[in-house]
Amino acid sequence: MKSESADRFEGSRDHPRERGGGYPWPDEVTELLDHLAVELAIEYVRLMEQAAENERATPDRSAVERSER
Amino acid sequence: MPIMVDQQCAEWTLSEAARLLEEPQHRLIYLCEKGVVQPDLQDAEGRGSSRRFSARNLLEFGVALRLRELGIPASVIGAVLYVLRGFERAIGKQLSGFKLPGNLQVAGAPELKVIIGDDQRLYFSLASGKGKAKTYGGISIQDLVVSGDDSDQPKNPLRGLGKEAKPGRLLAKVEVSVTGIAKELGLGG
Numbered sequence: 001m002k003s004e005s006a007d008r009f010e011g012s013r014d015h016p017r018e019r020g021g022g023y024p025w026p027d028e029v030t031e032l033l034d035h036l037a038v039e040l041a042i043e044y045v046r047l048m049e050q051a052a053e054n055e056r057a058t059p060d061r062s063a064v065e066r067s068e069r
Numbered sequence: 070m071p072i073m074v075d076q077q078c079a080e081w082t083l084s085e086a087a088r089l090l091e092e093p094q095h096r097l098i099y100l101c102e103k104g105v106v107q108p109d110l111q112d113a114e115g116r117g118s119s120r121r122f123s124a125r126n127l128l129e130f131g132v133a134l135r136l137r138e139l140g141i142p143a144s145v146i147g148a149v150l151y152v153l154r155g156f157e158r159a160i161g162k163q164l165s166g167f168k169l170p171g172n173l174q175v176a177g178a179p180e181l182k183v184i185i186g187d188d189q190r191l192y193f194s195l196a197s198g199k200g201k202a203k204t205y206g207g208i209s210i211q212d213l214v215v216s217g218d219d220s221d222q223p224k225n226p227l228r229g230l231g232k233e234a235k236p237g238r239l240l241a242k243v244e245v246s247v248t249g250i251a252k253e254l255g256l257g258g
Contacts, residue, residue: 032208037153041163043179043203044179048177048178
């Protein structure tokens with residue numbers, strides 16, 4: 001069963017012309033490559049969201065210093 | 070040293086791309102003719118037409134040339150670039166306007182690497198900040214190689230490729246940072 005995240009990234013398959021420029025990989029290999037691209041995208045977005053969250057959670061140092069003074 | 074490029078320049082001719090990448094034109098032509106890199110803006114279609122490349126194409130050339138230097142067959146490089154295109158498209162569905170190579174260079178962006186392990190498998194890794202890199206993939210190189218693939222096989226093919234990895238251990242034979250190449254090129258999306 002596909003995860004909810006995988007569903008969000010659904011439909012990312014390449015146009016046949018973009019299949020590595022005519023390398024006739026078997027369909028199952030192309031599927032693995034497609035799956036890998038989606039897996040990477042999910043993790044990349046997760047890491048970006050995490051970085052943005054960390055950024056928000058980190059107090060502005062200068063503001064902290066000002067309030068201490 | 071990063072080669073900083075005018076971000077407004079959205080397309081490059083073959084000679085401009087070759088100059089930027091500091092590579093002879095014939096190497097870029099080879100990658101196009103093998104179908105490894107497909108010009109985004111205009112392909113050569115007979116006399117008088119010339120190829121025109123996007124910033125993403127330049128990143129693709131950068132990755133492809135680095136992998137060629139390490140003795141990786143053209144069809145395997147084609148698979149790497151195929152994954153990168155799918156990756157860009159999939160992220161674009163979530164983060165509108167996401168483009169390679171520009172978005173790989175933004176602050177806080179995870180580092181994306183291509184790895185070929187000594188188990189003869191293709192992996193990608195992602196690492197953010199000081200976090201440990203996570204590895205994805207594991208597609209057999211053998212499944213990606215197409216016969217008659219490499220008429221201009223590099224002089225120094227990858228040594229030792231072919232050894233089985235010990236279970237649970239991935240030793241990188243080849244490791245290329247896509248993010249690093251994007252930064253070296255200094256191109257926008």
